[in-house]
Structures are given as structure tokens and as C-alpha cells.
Amino acid sequence: MQIQQSHVPQGSASLTRKPKMSPEESQQLKNWLTDIAVDRDRQAFAQIFKWFAPKIIRFGIKQLGSEAAANELLQDTMSNVWRKSHLFDFDKGAATTWIYTIMRNVSFDMLRKIRSQREDYLSDDMWPIVEAQNVQEVEFADHLMQSHIAQYIELLPQAQQQVIRGVYFQELSQEQLAEQLNIPLGTVKSRLRLALNKLKEQLGEL
Known part of the structure; x- marks a missing residue:
């Protein structure tokens, strides 16, 4: 029926x-x-x-x-x-x-x-100093080390460090990063969101 x-x-x-x-x-x-x-x-x-x-x-x-x-x-x-x-x-x-x-x-x-x-997407305005400099894939320049951004990133879990470095320092799209790490796109988005929230808490007073 x-x-x-x-x-x-x-x-x-x-x-x-x-x-x-x-x-x-x-x-x-x-x-x-x-x-x-x-x-x-x-x-x-x-x-x-x-x-x-x-x-x-x-x-x-x-x-x-x-x-x-x-x-x-x-x-x-x-x-x-x-x-x-x-x-x-x-x-x-x-x-x-x-x-x-x-x-x-x-x-x-x-x-x-x-x-x-x-x-x-709006969170990109956290990184004017990063975008103003030609930061290479993995190595951070001295001025970034002095600004304490690198040390805060290193406090993140390894998985969250990967997506922060991939998106903001290697300038990979989230889709490219998901393919490179062989993980779902949703996982990349979730890790990025968690990492940004933690960094915002750490950088809030700077």
C-alpha cells in the first residue's frame, strides 16, 4: 500500500x-x-x-x-x-x-x-600582525615569538596546532588541510573553532 x-x-x-x-x-x-x-x-x-x-x-x-x-x-x-x-x-x-x-x-x-x-571567518582579524609579515610554512619569525603568539599556539593540543598552522601560516584552505591531514572537513572546522576559542582567551588581555 x-x-x-x-x-x-x-x-x-x-x-x-x-x-x-x-x-x-x-x-x-x-x-x-x-x-x-x-x-x-x-x-x-x-x-x-x-x-x-x-x-x-x-x-x-x-x-x-x-x-x-x-x-x-x-x-x-x-x-x-x-x-x-x-x-x-x-x-x-x-x-x-x-x-x-x-x-x-x-x-x-x-x-x-x-x-x-x-x-x-570573522576571526581572521585576530591575525593582522601575522598577515602583515610573510610568515613561512612552519618556522615562526622572531617578531612573532616576541609577540607571544607562538608560545600560546604551542600550548594547544597537537591536532589543534596543525589546523592553526595550516590555515593561518601555510595559508591552506580548510578543504586543502582536510585532504592533507586525511581527516573529514568537519573535523578541521571543529579543531579550528576550539583552537581559536582557546587563543582568544589567552590573547584577550594583549
């Missing part, structure tokens, strides 16, 4: 309203979630993905401002549905409510990441 998508309001209808579904259709969604949770049923997952994809995409474009971000929202939401299907409580609400709650939580996380990335 396949759910007919014509029952779902189209256009700009808010996802806060429950789609108009028959009891049979609502039960089918619950059955698919059960099949995923118990049997890891890929066909059931495909049906749920097909049902929710256009609605999540519309929501993502509206909230995140781009189709690329909306597609990321869809992938992350449905990945969570696949992994957490065993947590769905049939007695506490509809399957649609549960999945839309996951979607909203993912969208909040994405918005927080966007704000954090903007803060990372």
Missing part, C-alpha cells in the same frame, strides 16, 4: 499542520517505521523517504535559504529516522509529528553551524 501524496497540502502550507491522512495511511507509516526498526527494511525506508522528501525540501529552502542546504537537511533528517526508528513511541503521537520534530532539530543544528562558520 502506498500513501497518495495528493493528501498533503501543497505550496507554502505550514508543516506545523498535520497532513490530512486516513487512519489506514497513518497506520502504514507506523508499520514502515516498525519494519525499519525491527528488520532494517530498506523498502520501507524508501517509501518513507519518498513521502517526506518534498515536504522537507520545501521547509529547508524556506528556513535555510538554498536548495543545497535543503538537500542536506533531507539527508540528515532521514539518516536520523533510519538510525532512531526504534525510539518512536506509537502511544505518544503520529509518525509524521515524530519525523518533523527530527527535521526541526536538524535544521536548528544547521543554523547553529552556519553562525559558527561566520564567526570563524
